[in-house]
Amino acid sequence: MSTIHKGLDGVVVDTTGISMVNPDTNSLTYRGYPVQQLATRCRFEEVAYLLWHGELPTPAQLAKQTEAERAQRELPRELVTTLLSLPATAHPMDTLRTAVSILGANDPHEDDNSPRANAAKALRLFAALPSVVAFTQRRRRGLLPLPPRDDLGFAENFLYLTFGEVPEPEIVRAFETSLVLYAEHSFNASTFTSRVVTSTLSDLYSAVTAAVGALKGPLHGGANEAVMAMFAEIGDAARAREWLATALADKRKIMGFGHRVYKKGDSRVPTMRQALDDVAKIRDGQALLDLYEELAAAMLDAKGLHPNLDYPAGPAYHLMGFDTPVFTPIFVAARITGWTAHITEQLAANSLIRPSSAYTGAAERALT
Numbered sequence: 578m579s580t581i582h583k584g585l586d587g588v589v590v591d592t593t594g595i596s597m598v599n600p601d602t603n604s605l606t607y608r609g610y611p612v613q614q615l616a617t618r619c620r621f622e623e624v625a626y627l628l629w630h631g632e633l634p635t636p637a638q639l640a641k642q643t644e645a646e647r648a649q650r651e652l653p654r655e656l657v658t659t660l661l662s663l664p665a666t667a668h669p670m671d672t673l674r675t676a677v678s679i680l681g682a683n684d685p686h687e688d689d690n691s692p693r694a695n696a697a698k699a700l701r702l703f704a705a706l707p708s709v710v711a712f713t714q715r716r717r718r719g720l721l722p723l724p725p726r727d728d729l730g731f732a733e734n735f736l737y738l739t740f741g742e743v744p745e746p747e748i749v750r751a752f753e754t755s756l757v758l759y760a761e762h763s764f765n766a767s768t769f770t771s772r773v774v775t776s777t778l779s780d781l782y783s784a785v786t787a788a789v790g791a792l793k794g795p796l797h798g799g800a801n802e803a804v805m806a807m808f809a810e811i812g813d814a815a816r817a818r819e820w821l822a823t824a825l826a827d828k829r830k831i832m833g834f835g836h837r838v839y840k841k842g843d844s845r846v847p848t849m850r851q852a853l854d855d856v857a858k859i860r861d862g863q864a865l866l867d868l869y870e871e872l873a874a875a876m877l878d879a880k881g882l883h884p885n886l887d888y889p890a891g892p893a894y895h896l897m898g899f900d901t902p903v904f905t906p907i908f909v910a911a912r913i914t915g916w917t918a919h920i921t922e923q924l925a926a927n928s929l930i931r932p933s934s935a936y937t938g939a940a941e942r943a944l945t
């Protein structure tokens with residue numbers, strides 16, 4: 578029987594020029610630039626341009642992209658009508674997945690897979706997704722959606738649309754840092770999903786819809802929500818060790834810990850941990866930080882496992898004021914950049930993705 582690589586663990590399925598995850602040096606680069614430098618020195622819009630085009634934008638290129646993005650922030654009426662027909666209790670990831678589908682169904686160029694048409698679709702989704710996330714957050718609280726503001730950058734507008742005001746600069750910066758860190762991560766499950774769908778020569782919206790579904794799961798992006806649910810269950814730093822011992826004895830997966838590629842710690846965690854600190858300072862977050870530290874120390878002692886990016890991102894979004902079910906949709910609004918860069922890369926050198934399997938079912942037999 579052939580060697581089985583469960584979960585494709587360690588299998589190299591293709592090349593990519595978009596990002597490199599190096600678990601030995603705990604590093605992550607986007608198009609060659611260390612993500613930590615991008616997170617501290619660049620706006621999220623510049624990082625999006627870099628992922629899509631391979632180089633950071635000149636001021637003129639950025640201005641052109643910014644103008645096109647700001648012009649497409651407003652949700653089309655037919656999309657709002659359909660979203661309002663969903664139950665207000667629907668999970669925001671379901672709302673978001675539906676929104677991507679509807680944007681596709683209303684795009685006359687949906688089936689045009691040329692690089693130019695797909696670049697326009699990527700920008701359209703990039704511009705519209707914050708409005709969808711803010712719509713779901715406000716609807717959960719019985720609030721009407723706000724019109725987007727074209728005088729604000731991507732992160733400021735996202736926060737304004739959600740909360741009705743632009744928060745303190747420290748909050749904006751921490752939020753933007755999370756977007757940069759979440760933007761791209763090589764062949765993770767959702768990106769790979771988008772490449773599988775693209776490999777059949779399906780359309781970009783279908784690939785993104787499938788990727789949203791893959792990201793929703795708690796072993797992937799859904800972990801940022803699960804981390805917050807876990808913190809709520811533990812309640813207090815003093816209970817963390819006892820809670821962990823019971824959870825591990827019950828064979829539970831501890832959310833926000835472990836990673837398929839990083840075994841010595843996630844390259845993005847120190848930067849996001851600093852952002853969480855900055856938010857906690859101005860949003861009364863010391864108790865949450867204490868719980869964060871105590872559980873991380875206990876998990877290292879018990880299993881030798883380190884936190885992944887979802888571990889600091891969850892509490893940071895909580896302290897910023899987002900409801901827990903909106904955390905993974907924020908991840909989508911960031912990862913749309915990486916997904917669409919990968920869809921373009923897949924199409925540029927396409928081969929249908931169709932692995933083989935080893936059959937273990939009943940031996941061949943005849944109907945009697």
Ligand SMILES: CC(=O)SCCNC(=O)CCNC(=O)[C@H](O)C(C)(C)COP(=O)(O)OP(=O)(O)OC[C@H]1O[C@@H](n2cnc3c(N)ncnc32)[C@H](O)[C@@H]1OP(=O)(O)O
Nearest residue numbers: 795796797798800829830831832833834835836837885887
């Ligand atoms: C942005 C992101 O998507 S980052 C990932 C977010 N996901 C999570 O935080 C969910 C919790 N983590 C996990 O479930 C896993 O660590 C994964 C899915 C991320 C990676 O899984 P894999 O690479 O398949 O590692 P695998 O599951 O083989 O783990 C190896 C061992 O560590 C254990 N382990 C790994 N992560 C955890 C965890 N979070 N809690 C408890 N045990 C764990 C496994 O049970 C396994 O133990 P065993 O050898 O005794 O059976």
Ligand SMILES: O=C([O-])CC(=O)C(=O)O
Nearest residue numbers: 761762764765766837838
């Ligand atoms: O790479 C992975 O498997 C998961 C991850 O951290 C990401 O998608 O950001």
